[in-house]
Every structure is written in C-alpha cells, then in structure tokens.
Amino acid sequence: MQYLLLIYGKEADLKSLSDKEKAAFYGEYVAFTESITKSGHFRGGAGLQPVATATTVRVRDGKPVTTDGPFAETKEQLGGYYLIEAKDMDDATAIAARIPSARFGSVEVRAVKQ
Amino acid sequence: MSLERLYRDESGRILATLIRLLGDFDLAEEVVQEAFAAALEQWPVEGTPANPRAWLVSTARHKAVDTLRRRIRFEGKREELERLATLEDLPPLEPTDSTVADDRLRLIFTCCHPALAIEAQVALTLRTLCGLSTEEIARAFLVPIPTMAQRLVRAKQKIRDAGIPYRVPPVELLPERLDAVMIVVYLVFNEGYAATSGDARVRRDLTAEAIRLGRLLSELMPARTEPRALLALMLLHDSRRDARVDVGGDIVLLEDQDRRLWDGAQIAEGIALAESALREGGAGFYALQAAIAALHAQAKRAQDTDWRQIAELYAVLLRLHPSPVVELNHAVAVAMAEGPGQGLRLLDALEGRGELRDYHPLSAARADLLRRLGRWADAAEAYRRALSLVANDPERRFLARRLGEAEAKSS
Numbered sequence: 372m373q374y375l376l377l378i379y380g381k382e383a384d385l386k387s388l389s390d391k392e393k394a395a396f397y398g399e400y401v402a403f404t405e406s407i408t409k410s411g412h413f414r415g416g417a418g419l420q421p422v423a424t425a426t427t428v429r430v431r432d433g434k435p436v437t438t439d440g441p442f443a444e445t446k447e448q449l450g451g452y453y454l455i456e457a458k459d460m461d462d463a464t465a466i467a468a469r470i471p472s473a474r475f476g477s478v479e480v481r482a483v484k485q
Numbered sequence: 486m487s488l489e490r491l492y493r494d495e496s497g498r499i500l501a502t503l504i505r506l507l508g509d510f511d512l513a514e515e516v517v518q519e520a521f522a523a524a525l526e527q528w529p530v531e532g533t534p535a536n537p538r539a540w541l542v543s544t545a546r547h548k549a550v551d552t553l554r555r556r557i558r559f560e561g562k563r564e565e566l567e568r569l570a571t572l573e574d575l576p577p578l579e580p581t582d583s584t585v586a587d588d589r590l591r592l593i594f595t596c597c598h599p600a601l602a603i604e605a606q607v608a609l610t611l612r613t614l615c616g617l618s619t620e621e622i623a624r625a626f627l628v629p630i631p632t633m634a635q636r637l638v639r640a641k642q643k644i645r646d647a648g649i650p651y652r653v654p655p656v657e658l659l660p661e662r663l664d665a666v667m668i669v670v671y672l673v674f675n676e677g678y679a680a681t682s683g684d685a686r687v688r689r690d691l692t693a694e695a696i697r698l699g700r701l702l703s704e705l706m707p708a709r710t711e712p713r714a715l716l717a718l719m720l721l722h723d724s725r726r727d728a729r730v731d732v733g734g735d736i737v738l739l740e741d742q743d744r745r746l747w748d749g750a751q752i753a754e755g756i757a758l759a760e761s762a763l764r765e766g767g768a769g770f771y772a773l774q775a776a777i778a779a780l781h782a783q784a785k786r787a788q789d790t791d792w793r794q795i796a797e798l799y800a801v802l803l804r805l806h807p808s809p810v811v812e813l814n815h816a817v818a819v820a821m822a823e824g825p826g827q828g829l830r831l832l833d834a835l836e837g838r839g840e841l842r843d844y845h846p847l848s849a850a851r852a853d854l855l856r857r858l859g860r861w862a863d864a865a866e867a868y869r870r871a872l873s874l875v876a877n878d879p880e881r882r883f884l885a886r887r888l889g890e891a892e893a894k895s896s
Contacts, residue, residue, distance in 0.1 A: 458650075464600070481647075
C-alpha cells in the first residue's frame with residue numbers, strides 16, 4: 372500500500388536553530404531518506420519552501436481566484452512530504468515516527484487510494 | 486449439543502477466523518450467519534458433523550466465495566478479485582483450538598488499534614467480540630442508534646482503507662498495544678459498573694462482557710500477568726453488585742454494605758488471580774489496584790479493613806503511576822488509616838494545585854472528611870460544590886442528604 376506522509380511543524384522553531392543545529396537536522400533527514408530508500412519503502416519526497424511562499428487557488432463560478440498564503444492558517448505548517456510503499460498502517464507509522472520532524476511537529480499518515 | 490448452544494459458544498470464534506480470511510467484517514458476519522442457517526436446515530436431516538466448527542468455517546468460506554463471485558460478475562471490483570483468488574488458493578481449513586485462539590486475539594488487537602478513535606475501539610470490540618447489537622451498544626453509551634451505526638461503519642472503513650493490519654502485534658509493540666486493549670476492556674467495565682445513568686440491565690451486560698473479555702485475554706495470553714490482574718480487579722468490584730444499591734435505587738456506601746450479599750465465589754477467584762499476578766508480575770498498574778480491592782473484599786466487617794496496607798499500596802501506585810485520581814484515593818485511605826485531618830491535608834494540597842476541579846469525588850471526599858471533623862459549615866460548602874458537579878441520580882440523592890445533615894448541624 373502507498374502512504375503519503377505529510378510533515379507539519381512550527382516554522383519558527385526551525386528558524387530559531389543555529390546554523391550548526393540546522394546542518395545536523397538536515398543531516399538526519401539525509402540519513403533517513405537513504406535508509407528508507409535502501410529498505411525499498413521510498414517512492415518520493417521533498418522539503419517545501421516556507422509557508423510564506425504559499426499561494427492558494429480556488430475556482431468559483433468558473434473564475435480562478437488566487438490568494439497569497441496557505442489554504443488555512445494553522446499552528447503547525449506543512450513543510451515537506453514523503454511518498455512511501457508500506458505493508459500496512461503499522462509499517463507506515465513506524466517509518467513516520469523516524470522522520471526527524473516528528474520529534475517536534477506532527478506527521479500525518481494518509482493511505483493513497485488504490 | 487444444540488445448535489443454539491453451539492451458536493452461543495462458537496459464533497464469535499468462527500467470526501474471528503472468517504474476518505482473518507476475508508479481511509472484511511461485514512462479509513464475514515454475513516457468511517457466518519448463512520453458515521449457521523445452513524446448519525439449521527441440513528444437520529437435522531444429514532446428522533451433526535463430526536467436527537461442527539470445521540463444517541461451519543468451511544461452509545462460511547464457500548458462501549464467501551459465492552458472494553464474491555456474484556459481486557465480481559456484477560461490479561467487477563479488483564479488490565474482490567484479489568480476495569477471491571486468495572480464498573480459493575487456501576488449503577482446506579482444519580481450525581484447531583490454537584489457530585482459533587489466534588484469530589480471536591488478532592481480532593481484539595485489530596479492534597483496539599490506536600489508529601482508531603477510542604470510542605470506535607470500544608464500539609467495534611463490543612460489536613465483533615461480544616456480539617452486542619448496534620442498538621444495545623448505543624443504549625449503553627446513551628448515543629443515538631444512527632450515530633453508533635455510523636461510528637461502526639467508519640471504524641471498519643478505516644481499517645480497510647488505511648490498511649490497519651489484522652494481526653497480533655509483533656513483540657516490540659505488544660506491551661503498549663496490550664495496554665490499549667486493557668484500557669478498552671476496563672472502559673467497558675466502568676461504563677457498566679459506574680451506572681452513571683440509563684438502563685440498569687444493559688449496564689449489567691456491560692460488566693459481564695468486560696469480564697468475559699478479561700477472561701479471554703487472560704486465557705489467550707497466559708504468560709502476561711496484567712490481563713489476569715485486570716480480570717481480578719473487575720471480578721472483585723463486580724462481586725459487590727448486589728449490595729451497592731438498595732431497593733430504592735440509592736447508593737449504599739462500602740462501609741454500610743451487607744457483606745453477606747457479596748459474591749463469595751467471585752471474591753475467592755479474584756483474590757487468587759490478584760495474588761498470582763502480583764507474585765509473577767510484581768507491582769503492575771492493575772495488579773496493585775486488584776490487591777487493594779482484595780484487601781477490601783477480605784474484611785469480614787468494614788471495621789476489619791486493613792486501611793494501613795491499603796494506604797501503603799496506594800502510595801506505591803502513586804509512585805509508579807502518578808495521577809490526580811490515584812492521589813485522591815491515597816488521601817482517602819490515609820484518612821481512614823491515620824485520621825481525617827491527615828487525609829484532608831493531602832486533599833487540600835491536591836485541590837490547591839487546581840487538578841480535578843470538575844471531578845465531584847474530590848469535593849465529596851473533602852466534604853466527608855470535614856464532616857468527620859465536625860466542621861459542618863465547611864462540609865456543607867464542599868457538599869454543595871460536589872452537587873454542582875455530580876452527573877447521576879443515586880449519587881446526587883446521597884450528596885443532597887449529606888448536605889442536609891451538614892446544614893442542619895451548622896446552623
């Protein structure tokens with residue numbers, strides 16, 4: 372089964388890290404990605420530009436309306452994602468728990484429709 | 486053995502096996518019912534088979550194959566094709582006691598999976614493991630029937646769509662998952678035992694179901710001690726069911742209960758299980774509570790209760806599993822062992838921290854200790870506070886009576 376792991380966190384927390392701490396954090400991500408690639412789970416993934424760069428598009432009455440900002444203001448912001456292949460929910464949540472941001476933020480695990 | 490008896494004893498086990506085979510709660514339920522219907526027709530004519538359980542599982546499985554084929558012909562869903570292929574590939578089943586036991590264990594862990602909301606875990610467990618109808622569960626939890634039906638549908642959908650596995654969790658996950666299962670079982674028990682409101686008969690059913698689940702867990706996981714301890718705790722609480730409420734439906738305090746009405750056999754069983762759990766597993770969360778319940782049960786009269794030991798056990802429980810409610814119970818035990826003043830000091834500290842602000846037993850406990858110290862005005866105030874928070878009639882009546890006494894004495 373495929374699962375999308377949506378990584379949420381407070382952007383302010385990440386910004387407050389020192390350069391050295393940031394480098395270490397990203398290093399953890401690299402190691403994690405390598406490990407799930409090796410184990411055959413990885414199907415895709417990326418970090419996203421900050422929420423300040425978000426733009427939301429809605430089409431109403433046939434007209435596209437473009438607004439600055441995310442679809443909704445949230446306490447934690449979407450910062451990245453992984454698409455994985457996993458045996459079942461337990462497999463997927465075990466992988467989600469290893470995502471570095473899970474220690475400070477939240478990872479939403481969603482099964483992809485088959 | 487009559488078919489009716491067989492249904493009562495075996496349908497749960499057969500259902501668990503079919504759920505594993507089919508990966509579909511509703512289809513499994515449907516074909517199990519059909520298999521029993523077929524037995525009702527055929528066994529009187531052909532005679533009862535040598536292995537009734539195997540016959541029923543095999544028949545249910547064939548009916549599932551037929552149903553899936555029919556669905557595929559009309560709807561062509563890929564999911565059903567895969568399921569059919571898996572089913573047809575299986576060798577003939579000889580369900581032994583151990584594979585069946587495994588299936589029931591798998592089912593409990595699946596129903597109590599943490600990815601499901603706790604209300605969904607409870608509802609699904611009662612529906613699939615205990616065989617309660619949607620109506621019965623809705624009544625027990627004072628929820629409209631369509632809401633409960635929706636809750637069950639969504640839970641099954643989530644299991645299917647989110648890929649929640651049908652299995653006994655692997656060894657590294659087992660401790661936390663077992664905790665989750667026991668929380669559900671104890672929740673069901675408390676819902677029945679606390680009798681907060683609603684149909685008394687249904688509440689008795691809930692405690693009985695919880696105890697059955699407790700027995701099942703202990704039986705299926707004999708190496709673990711906490712299931713045994715939980716069973717002991719429930720048996721000991723439940724042993725007082727005939728003495729807790731008087732003919733008028735009013736609460737009878739533990740100290741006033743007619744101990745001849747306590748279920749002696751259940752107490753003996755509970756004490757034995759509690760001792761075994763403590764001996765083999767040490768000071769577990771349920772084991773300690775069961776030990777406390779055992780001490781109450783062993784006292785021939787209220788005044789024979791070993792409050793000092795109970796207070797010590799609560800102190801251990803407080804250290805290992807701290808919580809405001811445990812702290813409250815500890816304070817009450819200390820009050821009994823050392824005097825109301827000592828207990829009140831602990832309760833005031835608890836209240837001072839602002840925890841349990843809306844928990845009426847805290848105010849009720851303070852009120853009781855103030856009453857015993859003769860501080861009538863303070864007791865009345867505490868009883869008023871408790872009354873503003875209490876949610877069920879028998880307790881309300883009791884507190885109102887105590888308030889009346891305190892007000893009379895303070896004027």
